Amino acid sequence: MAAKLVRNIFLPIVLAFLVCLPLEAREGLSPRQQEIWQTIMSVDGYLTEEMHSDFWAAMPQSMFKDEADRAAYLRFMEKAMTSLLKFQREAWRSVRASMNAGKVVKTPGYDAAKAEVLSAFDGTGSKQNVASKLANGERMIEAAAKGLPIESPDGPAYITPELVDQVLAGMDGSLARAAKLLNPVWEDKPVEHLYPDAHVKILWDGEFAKEVQHQTAADGRKFRIVSLLTQLSEEKTIGINFLEQDSGAADLEREIDRLARGTLRGMGIDKPMSVIGSTWRGRQSVIAVGTAVVSGVALAGSVRVVALEEFKGVLLIMGLNLGPSHLEAQLLREDLEKRLQILK
Known part of the structure; x- marks a missing residue:
């Protein structure tokens, strides 16, 4: 809206x-x-x-x-x-x-x-x-x-x-x-972009649109969400969210699993095809993938949630494809991960 x-x-x-x-x-x-x-x-x-x-x-x-x-x-x-x-x-x-x-x-x-x-x-x-x-x-x-x-x-x-x-x-x-x-010659030159409040730097040809929100969960916990988003085409979108929490979750594994499922749900995907726990660059992580049809439009999403305990938060890395291919959404996310570094 x-x-x-x-x-x-x-x-x-x-x-x-x-x-x-x-x-x-x-x-x-x-x-x-x-x-x-x-x-x-x-x-x-x-x-x-x-x-x-x-x-x-x-x-x-x-x-x-x-x-x-x-x-x-x-x-x-x-x-x-x-x-x-x-x-x-x-x-x-x-x-x-x-x-x-x-x-x-x-x-x-x-x-x-x-x-x-x-x-x-x-x-x-x-x-x-x-x-x-x-x-x-x-x-x-x-x-x-x-x-x-x-x-x-x-x-x-x-x-x-x-x-x-x-x-x-x-x-x-x-x-x-x-x-x-306006340049007659097409140029695609990745440049390093730093986003300190999201604790990441990204090699990309262009800025990500950034939005900061402050929210309170049903249990009273407060969140600061830093969202980075860029649309690659009419069908393809990638994004990164850093979710900062006032207090750490008692069960980190369950919390990042919940966030992965919730992120897909926010895309309109209620039933994930798979939700798999893993490690990513030495950090606890969960990958969720799924497809759905929303208002007659097929879409596929892939999200990785990574625990950033040193920053008291989690990182969400997302790929969204308007189309039925979950592999395409997964490739979007994986390509973004290759271009992403967590700031020290």
């Missing part, structure tokens, strides 16, 4: 970017290219090599006089996109500050980011349209300060701390995917 709300609020930002492009740029983008833009700029978006190939295959050479003209077009696209996302980041940070203060508060970088957006669209004939879109940021900040709902495509919705965290967590990923798309 929260993820859907994030998409509904964030997607108009993407559409505004497309609408505010100069006429020749808008007409130059095919429906497929616009669909790709919307996908990569979404908070929970993704970019595949096939999408990159589709985007560049649909780029009509007729809209460019020469290579220099094409390079100028791409520079404009990158500048416009970067400035819009930078403004949105400052706007949402201002939303959070206003919510906490109970009055309108703007970050020190808000006005400069707004001016940068307007500057990016100088001479395009779209500056007035852009300015009207930026006014949405002002309205969101005011609504957050007063505790009022904002309008989303599904009706009124409140701005919550969790919503702000999800939007901000997804913006860096959107920016990285857009930069990768």
